[in-house]
Amino acid sequence: MTxxxxxLKNYDPNWELQFEEEKRKVLSVLSGQQIQIEHIGSTSVKGLGAKPIIDIMIGIDQLDEVDALIKPLSTVDYEYVPKPELTDRRFLRKGKWGQGTVHLHICEFKSNEWIEKLLFRDYLRENPKIAEEYMNLKKNLAKEFQFDRQTYTKKKEPFIREVITCAKSKFY
Structure with a gap:
């Protein structure tokens, strides 16, 4: 599979509405579960361009609870995608491979995964100049790795780690 x-698309205010609609659907099939839902990724930062894929993070108490969520989530068109390399979260998507419209990340509340994704999002929301730097990096990488999303994603990692480090020093 290639x-x-x-x-990348310019910021779209409908991304927030899409997130709210997906959140409503997820909550409708997971009612009674102890979960928290957050909009993460570039589509969650006003003004920031992004791949038009809504990233949603669900926080749960224990990662082994995910198995019980897969079937209910499938009723609202989420497909579980086993990724052995992801040890601290689970991944589901809506849409065909490579054409997904929503990515669902499930991890434990207060885990590093949970904390760092929120720190990154919140830091970009509060620092428009850093968000602009991130957008410039994404544009350059998208040109260079247009046909290789895996490498594009990997090459963003040093910037993301640096932002998370800055955010931790500010918020902790």
Whole structure:
């Protein structure tokens, strides 16, 4: 399977509405579960361009609870995608491979995964200049790795780690 193309879009205010609609659907099939839902990733930062894929993070108490969530989530079109390399979260998507419209990340509340994803999002929301730097990096990488989303994602990692380090020093 080849890597899907990297296509960045300008910020779309409908992304927030899409998130709210997906959140409503998820809550409708997971009612009674102890979960928390957050909009993460670039689509959650006003003004920031992104791949038009809504990233949603669900926090749960224990990662072994995910198995019980897969079937209910499938009723609202989420497909579980086993990724052995992801040891601290589970991944589901809505849409075909490489053409997904929503990515669902499930991890434990207060885990590093949970904390760092929120720190990164919140830091970009509060620091428009850093968000602009991130967008410039993404544009350059998208040009260079247009046909290799995996490498595009990997090359963003040093910037993301640096932002998380800055955010931790500010918030902790």
């Amino acid at each position: 890597s899907p193309n990297v296509i």
